[in-house]
Amino acid sequence: MDFTLTETQSLLKDTAERLVREKYTFDERKKIVAADESYSKALWDEFASLGLLGVEIDEDCGGIGGSFADLAIVLEAFGRGLVVEPYLSTVVIGVGLINTADKGDRRKDLLTQVAAGTLTLALAHGEPKSRYSLEHVETRARKDGGDYVINGAKAVVIGGDSADKLIVSARTDGNATDRNGVTLFLVDGNAAGIHKRAYRNMDDRGAAEITFENVRVPESAVLGPVGGALPLIEAANDRGAAALCCEAAGAMKAVNEITLEYLKTRNQFGRPIGKFQVLQHRMADMAMAEEQARSMVYLAVDFANEPDAAERAQAISAAKVQISHSGQIVGRGAVQLHGGIGMTIELVVGHYMRRLTSIEKMFGDIDWHIGRFAAA
Template sequence: MNFDLNEEQRLLKDAVDRLILDQYAFDQRARYQDQADGWSRQLWAQFADLGLLGLPFSEADGGFDGGSVETMIVMEAIGRGRLLEPYLATVVLAGGLLSAAGNDAQRAELVPALIGGQLLLAFAHSEIQARYDLADVATCARQEGDSWILDGAKRFVLHGDCADKLLVSARVSGNRRDPDGIALFLVDATAEGVSRRGYLTQDRLRAADVTLSGVRVDAAALVGEAGDALAHIDQVVDAAIAALCAEAVGAMEQAYVLTVDYLKVRKQFGVAIGSFQALQHKAVDMLVMIEQARSMALYASMMVSDPDPLERRRAISAAKVQIGRSARFVSQQAVQLHGGIGVTEECQIGHYMRRLSMLEFMFGDTDHHLAQLARDGGLIAANA
């Protein structure tokens, strides 16, 4: 199997890498973080101009028909630069759901604005009692004539504080953990009955808690069929996990580069500490873990479009387990090799450790996915 990038993919990688190199130095990121949204609207417009926001959408919807490999390329660059912008929230998660479940009218209205950078979407699904169970939805929606009334609360909505519209999951039938009976609704973030509490996450990105109290939406706000949304949610969350795996690889790669550079300039006993064999071994161990993670991230990107949900879930869980283990090892070693300055605000390594720690817990931590993989019979079935 050929794992080399084709010409278009190489051009994409060069363009994104150049953007990160030019626009996302350590001090530049700090300035973006101090802006009103916690990220740069100007840089978001550059994403739109480069076509990055339209990358995964179909040509029929105005996009570029990019696949999971193109998303992986972008997310690796995002990981290297620790980008603050809502690419995962708007393009991968909410945009993915809109592409998978939205009707022609919804896509025609919303996708061009999203691709142009004028529309921000956020996926409001997680609830306080659900932990990692995607089917655990207590937010309810009841029908009144031609309208739906939504009540409930959503937690940790990525970039939900700046979104123009929320893609909200709500239960229309069944018990709280039933896989059937979940629907998706497009809700204006400023609609009556919607309240948002935005906050900084541990890695200095943004999220929000969203409360819906008697929020009325019309029938056109329903995305897909009422009660059949979980299959779409499962598939898009798997795509998001594959994207996060790629982001983690980019972050680990940059943490490794910074650490090796530090070993070359930090001196002890009159020589660079990189000349000490024990520290060279640690650096090699970091590189091995990164390459293992890269292989699994590529595997996840290949399998994310698999039509068999069980095979796809096995691959995604296996990748998440390896990514979690590699991320923890690489970030801890990077901080250790930097010594005390590794955990200061002025040193980049501590910031990479924060982001990698957050990535491990998003959409299921290492233990959760290891247990899931065991329940599914392992990555390679026992009778294979």
């Protein structure tokens, strides 16, 4: 566990924080969210030119060959900015899967495109009945000559509304909840037979319900081992949860700063409301919750790419549970301490609560992670 920043990390921190401060003001964000497209392609290009899309991508693919700890720096800044661009789905989940599961020319080609900002990705895994169970896959891929034909439905696919390519999990063997028999396929986002119902999530990120109706892909579309993709999916889910922990830390720090400032400047009964002990104690609880969350971010970062699945699972679940509880205390507390004004859509405070609530519900909720931690 390293609490100091490397030179690369300091540079990344400066870059990402300046980007958020200058280009992702709350007013700019409102414009991005109000647009038809679920994210700003102009900003995505800027992420690319600043090297933010290639943090974990090898240098020979145009990346900077960094670690998850480096990525964490960017994620925290994006949490502060409430960034809605498909960074999580493309750079955390997509790149993670390709880095571990793919090889050869395709790997190089895909990663090069991601780093350059010309390819976005989304993992289409969760299903209407799967909830958070990662092994629950009803979508089927049937072998047909040299092709596979995919049928099924995927639920709440983060970034799935806009992704150029989907990484789709489907059963090539076994029953709906078997650990074996799940295969990943790389499919064009607009392939024939794909139907998307796009929407925005509570945190304004784009997502979609996606159905696959006889979607035909060549055998070469397979990513990773046939029938053995579940461990890859579990690793991706853990990386996603770890990334959200980093985002949450940035969001909590930002909203705590805003709330503290409000307590010092809002006057009632002839003095700043921060002079009232009951509000002081709530703010103190929020500050402590933020610190506890930040501690667990270090744990999550250390274990995000841990190959030992059992170790990784326990660490990531511990972090996600703490971050989710902290997020509740901070998000709900910030709204309560602001009073009526905290309820309005014109104030950023409610948007932090929306982001923190969404983070709690993605890649496993508190019950799921606490159960997994306890069972380990």
